[in-house]
Amino acid sequence: MSTTQIVALLVALAIIVAVALAAVVVMRRRALRQRFGPEYDRVVADSQNRSAAEAELRERERRHAQLTLNELSPQARAQYATEWAAVQARFVEQPAGTVADADALITRLVRERGYPTSDYDEALAHLSVEHGHTLGHYREAHDIYLANERGEATTEQLRQALMHYRSIFADVLGEEPVPATDTVEATRTDEVADTVEPSGTPDASYTDTPDATDTPDTADPTATSGTRRR
Numbered sequence: 001m002s003t004t005q006i007v008a009l010l011v012a013l014a015i016i017v018a019v020a021l022a023a024v025v026v027m028r029r030r031a032l033r034q035r036f037g038p039e040y041d042r043v044v045a046d047s048q049n050r051s052a053a054e055a056e057l058r059e060r061e062r063r064h065a066q067l068t069l070n071e072l073s074p075q076a077r078a079q080y081a082t083e084w085a086a087v088q089a090r091f092v093e094q095p096a097g098t099v100a101d102a103d104a105l106i107t108r109l110v111r112e113r114g115y116p117t118s119d120y121d122e123a124l125a126h127l128s129v130e131h132g133h134t135l136g137h138y139r140e141a142h143d144i145y146l147a148n149e150r151g152e153a154t155t156e157q158l159r160q161a162l163m164h165y166r167s168i169f170a171d172v173l174g175e176e177p178v179p180a181t182d183t184v185e186a187t188r189t190d191e192v193a194d195t196v197e198p199s200g201t202p203d204a205s206y207t208d209t210p211d212a213t214d215t216p217d218t219a220d221p222t223a224t225s226g227t228r229r230r
Contacts (some may be wrong), residue, residue, distance in 0.1 A: 039132035064129040070115040084177035102165040137164040
């Protein structure tokens, strides 16, 4: 075999290896996108580069694999659904307190499933592995909860927070808790009806979220302050 033929063979082998490596990268990237959903794009946007973002997501997968997660019994699911129904029913008269109660309820559910909850950001990182498609709802809701603590949240924002909490609650619970009540639906003002998306339609940023057509659609009483961030 001549020197030219050897060089050509080595070049061909190098090309084959490069193509194979590129295919592996694409497959791994596709798997991360499918698993993390909108959370993938958020981490990429917040990172120096895509490789660093994907390394962080893989590290989340590694830490998540070390958790011992618990499946809820049918009785526990039913109890949580009952508690959510009670929270939802209180919104019309106590919007600020209801949002605080919703935040506490989702925290308790997350903890019972086996996720650490002592640190909010750590909890989000763990949840993102299996609930990345609805995690944006949790962030939106918790941000409004904190704004309410500072006295800066409007009643409409509190209503939206309850909608967001309901999406992440249903995802972690594994089923829709309860439909919106007729009383809650009937008390919505005309102004809200004209300016806000239907309660079951999530924000465009969360097109991959599970169906939430039963999301509460509530009135706009005056909001009050909330509670401290955990």
